[in-house]
Amino acid sequence: xxxxxxxxxxxxxxxxxxxxxxxxxxxxxxxxxxxxxxxxxxxxxxxxxxxxxxxxxxxxxxxxxxxxxxxxxxxxxxxxxxxxxxxxxxxxxxxxxxxxxxxxxxxxxxxxxxxxxxxxxxxxxxxxxxxxxxxxxxxxxxxxxxxxxxxxxxxxxxxxxxxxxxxxxxxxxxxxxxxxxxxxxxxxxxxxxxxxxxxxxxxxxxxxxxxxxxxxxxxxxxxxxxxxxxxxxxxxxxxxxxxxxxxxxxxxxxxxxxxxxxxxxxxxxxxxxxxxxxxxxxxxxxxxxxxxxxxxxxxxxxxxxxxxxxxxxxxxxxxxxxxxxxxxxxxxxxxxxxxxxxxxxxxxxxxxxxxxxxxxxxxxxxxxxxxxxxxxxxxxxxxxxxxxxxxxxxxxxxxxxx
Amino acid sequence: xxxxxxxxxxxxxxxxxxxxxxxxxxxxxxxxxxxxxxxxxxxxxxxxxxxxxxxxxxxxxxxxxxxxxxxxxxxxxxxxxxxxxxxxxxxxxxxxxxxxxxxxxxxxxxxxxxxxxxxxxxxxxxxxxxxxxxxxxxxxxxxxxxxxxxxxxxxxxxxxxxxxxxxxxxxxxxxxxxxxxxxxxxxxxxxxxxxxxxxxxxxxxxxxxxxxxxxxxxxxxxxxxxxxxxxxxxxxxxxxxxxxxxxxxxxxxxxxxxxxxxxxxxxxxxxxxxxxxxxxxxxxxxxxxxxxxxxxxxxxxxxxxxxxxxxxxxxxxxxxxxxxxxxxxxxxxxxxxxxxxxxxxxxxxxxxxxxxxxxxxxxxxxxxxxxxxxxxxxxxxxxxxxxxxxxxxxxxxxxxxx
Numbered sequence: 118x119x120x121x122x123x124x125x126x127x128x129x130x131x132x133x134x135x136x137x138x139x140x141x142x143x144x145x146x147x148x149x150x151x152x153x154x155x156x157x158x159x160x161x162x163x164x165x166x167x168x169x170x171x172x173x174x175x176x177x178x179x180x181x182x183x184x185x186x187x188x189x190x191x192x193x194x195x196x197x198x199x200x201x202x203x204x205x206x207x208x209x210x211x212x213x214x215x216x217x218x219x220x221x222x223x224x225x226x227x228x229x230x231x232x233x234x235x236x237x238x239x240x241x242x243x244x245x246x247x248x249x250x251x252x253x254x255x256x257x258x259x260x261x262x263x264x265x266x267x268x269x270x271x272x273x274x275x276x277x278x279x280x281x282x283x284x285x286x287x288x289x290x291x292x293x294x295x296x297x298x299x300x301x302x303x304x305x306x307x308x309x310x311x312x313x314x315x316x317x318x319x320x321x322x323x324x325x326x327x328x329x330x331x332x333x334x335x336x337x338x339x340x341x342x343x344x345x346x347x348x349x350x351x352x353x354x355x356x357x358x359x360x361x362x363x364x365x366x367x368x369x370x371x372x373x374x375x376x377x378x379x380x381x382x383x384x385x386x387x388x389x390x391x392x393x394x395x396x397x398x399x400x401x402x403x404x405x406x407x408x409x410x411x412x413x414x415x416x417x418x419x420x421x422x423x424x425x426x427x428x429x430x431x432x433x434x435x436x437x438x439x440x441x442x443x444x445x446x447x448x449x450x451x452x453x454x455x456x457x458x459x460x461x462x463x464x465x466x467x468x469x470x471x472x473x474x475x476x477x478x479x480x481x482x483x484x485x486x487x488x489x490x491x492x493x494x495x496x497x498x499x500x501x502x503x504x505x506x507x508x509x510x511x512x513x514x515x516x517x518x519x
Numbered sequence: 520x521x522x523x524x525x526x527x528x529x530x531x532x533x534x535x536x537x538x539x540x541x542x543x544x545x546x547x548x549x550x551x552x553x554x555x556x557x558x559x560x561x562x563x564x565x566x567x568x569x570x571x572x573x574x575x576x577x578x579x580x581x582x583x584x585x586x587x588x589x590x591x592x593x594x595x596x597x598x599x600x601x602x603x604x605x606x607x608x609x610x611x612x613x614x615x616x617x618x619x620x621x622x623x624x625x626x627x628x629x630x631x632x633x634x635x636x637x638x639x640x641x642x643x644x645x646x647x648x649x650x651x652x653x654x655x656x657x658x659x660x661x662x663x664x665x666x667x668x669x670x671x672x673x674x675x676x677x678x679x680x681x682x683x684x685x686x687x688x689x690x691x692x693x694x695x696x697x698x699x700x701x702x703x704x705x706x707x708x709x710x711x712x713x714x715x716x717x718x719x720x721x722x723x724x725x726x727x728x729x730x731x732x733x734x735x736x737x738x739x740x741x742x743x744x745x746x747x748x749x750x751x752x753x754x755x756x757x758x759x760x761x762x763x764x765x766x767x768x769x770x771x772x773x774x775x776x777x778x779x780x781x782x783x784x785x786x787x788x789x790x791x792x793x794x795x796x797x798x799x800x801x802x803x804x805x806x807x808x809x810x811x812x813x814x815x816x817x818x819x820x821x822x823x824x825x826x827x828x829x830x831x832x833x834x835x836x837x838x839x840x841x842x843x844x845x846x847x848x849x850x851x852x853x854x855x856x857x858x859x860x861x862x863x864x865x866x867x868x869x870x871x872x873x874x875x876x877x878x879x880x881x882x883x884x885x886x887x888x889x890x891x892x893x894x895x896x897x898x899x900x901x902x903x904x905x906x907x908x909x910x911x912x913x914x915x916x917x918x919x920x921x
Binding site: 141142143144145146147148149150151152153154155156157158165167169170171172175176178179181185195196197198201217220221224225226228229230233234236237239240241243244245324325326327328330331334335336337338339340341344345347348350351352353354355356357358359399495497498499500501502503504505506507508509510511512513514515516517519 | 543544545546547548549550551552553554555556557558559560567569571572573574577578580581583587597598599600603619622623626627628630631632635636638639641642643645646647726727728729730732733736737738739740741742743746747749750753754755756757758759760761801897899900901902903904905906907908909910911912913914915916917918919921
C-alpha cells in the first residue's frame with residue numbers, strides 16, 4: 118500500500134551496539150497517513166474540493182456565509198438559523214482581546230512579519246489563560262472563541278503595521294463585516310465584503326498541510342489549543358507554505374506590464390531560472406477549483422485599484438502562457454495565483470506577509486477542527502522515528518587532549 | 520519493513536467521487552521515519568544513549584561542559600579549546616535580549632505557564648528579526664545565538680514569575696554559571712553548578728519526540744529557526760511530553776511521606792486508578808541511563824532542602840516498589856523520575872511549569888541541530904496525508920431551508 122520513494126541501503130556496524138540492514142524513509146512523510154478525517158477531501162483529477170461533502174463551487178454559488186462553514190467544520194453539519202446565532206455568539210465572545218495581547222502586538226517593531234505577530238499573540242494567550250487547557254466538553258466553544266480572537270488579532274496586527282491605533286471587531290454585522298470594519302475603520306462595499314467572505318471560505322481547510330501537521334503534533338501532547346494554533350502559524354509562515362499568494366503577486370509586480378510577459382517567461386521560466394509561482398499543486402492535476410473563484414472576484418474588483426488592474430492583466434497573460442506550456446503536464450493555476458490581486462484590490466498592501474496573515478484568519482477554522490477531531494478520535498501522541506546514520510560508539514577525549 | 524498496527528477496512532462509495540478499499544494508518548506515526556540523523560541514538564535494550572557516538576555515561580564521567588556538547592550537536596565533533604572559545608562567543612552574543620522581548624515577557628500575567636512564556640518570547644523574535652531567516656551559511660551561528668537567547672529568556676521568565684526585576688546572563692564563567700547567576704542573582708555552589716551542567720547535557724536530545732517533530736515540520740516550510748523553536752515549545756508544553764518531571768515530583772508530594780508509599784501504591788497504582796509517573800519509556804527496556812545520573816545528583820543535593828530530602832525518601836521507596844512490581848515487564852524509572860528533585864534542591868520551585876522550561880533550555884540545542892541537519896540533508900516539505908471517512912458529495916441546502 119505504501120509507496121516508498123527512497124531506498125537507502127546502509128549496513129551499519131556500530132561497534133557491536135546495533136546493526137541495520139536496509140532502511141527506508143518516506144521523504145516529507147508524503148505517504149504517511151496521520152489521521153482519519155471527516156472534514157475535507159479533494160478529487161485532484163476532477164478538480165473538486167469538498168467540505169463535509171459539500172463542493173466549494175456549490176457553497177460559493179449559494180452565497181453561504183463563512184460563519185456557516187466555520188460551524189460545519191466544528192459540528193459536522195450546516196447550522197440552522199438558531200444554531201448559527203448561538204455559534205456567532207461564541208465567536209464574538211473572542212473579539213475583545215485581553216489588554217496584554219494588544220500590548221504585546223504593539224511592543225513588536227512595525228516592520229515585523231504579520232504571521233509571526235499573530236504567533237506571538239497566540240503564544241501569549243496560551244501562556245496566560247488556563248481556560249484554554251484541553252477539555253473535550255468545551256473544545257468546540259474554545260475553538261469558536263479562538264476564531265473570534267484571530268479576527269481581533271489580525272485586525273490589530275494590520276493596524277499596528279499601518280501605524281493606526283488598536284481596534285477590536287464589534288459584534289455587529291457578519292464575521293467579515295466586523296473584521297473589515299475593525300481593520301480599515303470604515304465599511305467596505307458589498308462586493309468587497311462578498312469577496313472577503315469567499316476568500317475566507319476558500320482557505321478554510323485543505324487536508325493536512327505542514328501547518329495543520331505541526332499543530333496536530335503539538336496538541337497530540339495534550340498541549341492547549343492556542344499552542345496548537347501557534348505551532349501551525351510557525352509552519353504557515355514559511356515561504357513553501359503560506360507565502361505563495363505573496364510570491365505570485367510579487368512575480369506579477371516584477372514583470373510589471375503585460376507586454377513583458379513573454380520575454381520574462383522565456384528568460385526566467387523556460388530556462389529554469391525561476392519557478393512559476395502560483396502554478397501547480399501536489400494534489401490537483403487540473404485547474405484548482407479555488408483559483409477559478411478567485412479569478413472571478415479579481416476580475417470584478419480590480420476596477421478599485423489601478424495597480425491591481427495592471428497586475429491582473431499581467432496575471433491573465435502569464436496564466437495563458439503558463440497553461441499553454443504546462444497544461445499538458447497537468448500543471449495549472451492554484452488557489453494562490455489570483456488571491457493576492459483580490460486582497461490588493463480591497464486595500465490590503467503587499468507587505469509584512471499580510472496576505473499570509475489573512476490565510477491564517479481563514480485556516481484557524483480548519484486547524485481547530487482537525488485538533489478536535491484528532492483529540493476525540495485518534496488521541497495518540499505523535500512520535501515518529503529517525504534512522505541513525507552517525508558515528509558508532511567511540512571514546513570520549515578530554516578537551517585538553519584534543 | 521513497516522509494521523502497521525491498525526488495519527481499518529472501509530469501503531467508501533462516495534457518490535461516484537472516489538472509492539477506497541482497505542486503508543491503514545500508522546497511529547501516532549510510530550513507524551514513520553521522518554529523517555536520517557547523525558545526532559543521537561538509543562540502544563533501548565542495553566540502556567545506552569549516545570550523542571554523536573559518545574555515551575552519555577562517558578560524557579558525564581569526563582565532566583564535559585554543556586558548551587562542548589552544544590558544539591558537538593551543531594558541528595558533529597567535540598571542539599578544541601579555540602573552537603570552543605569562538606563558539607562560546609556566538610552563544611554569549613545572544614545573552615542581551617532586545618528590549619521588546621523583556622517587555623513582552625513582563626506584559627504576561629505572572630501566573631503564566633513558563634514554557635508558553637518562552638514560546639511568546641521566541642515568537643516575538645521570529646516576528647521582528649529578519650536576520651533569523653533561513654540561510655545555510657549562517658545557520659550554526661544563528662543556532663548558537665538562539666541557545667544564548669534561550670538562557671536569557673528562561674532567566675527572565677523565572678524572574679518575572681518570582682516578582683524579581685529583569686536580568687540577562689553576563690558572558691563571564693560557564694554557560695551554566697551565567698544562567699544561574701542571572702536567574703537567582705547569586706552564585707550557587709560548585710556541586711549545584713555541576714548538577715545543572717549535567718541536567719542540561721542529559722536533556723539535550725532524544726531522537727525525534729513530538730517537540731522536535733513539530734519544529735521539523737515548521738522549518739521544512741523554510742520558516743525561520745525561531746519559528747521552529749516556537750513550534751517545538753508548543754509541543755513540549757503538553758503534559759504527555761515535557762511535563763513528566765513535574766508530574767513525578769507532584770506524585771511524591773501527594774504521597775507526602777515514605778511510610779505512605781505502600782498504601783498509596785496499592786490504592787492508586789495496583790488498582791490502575793493512576794499511572795506511575797516517571798516510570799517506563801517507549802524505547803528503553805531497562806533502567807534509563809539518564810535516570811541513574813539524576814539519582815546520584817539528587818542523592819547528594821537533597822541536603823540543601825528539607826522538602827527535597829523528604830521527597831527523595833518517598834521517591835526511592837516508590838522506586839523500589841515500582842521495580843519490584845514492574846521490573847520484570849521491563850518498566851523502570853526514566854529521566855524525569857529524579858530530575859525534579861535535583862531542580863527543587865537547587866532552589867527552583869515546583870510551579871508554573873518551570874521544570875519543563877529548564878528542559879527547553881537544554882533541548883533547544885537538539886532542536887536546532889535537527890533543524891540544520893534536516894534542512895541541509897533532507898530539505899523536503901513535510902506534508903502527510905489524511906484518510907477521508909466523511910460524507911460523500913451532497914447538495915447544499917440554503918439556511919432558510921434547513
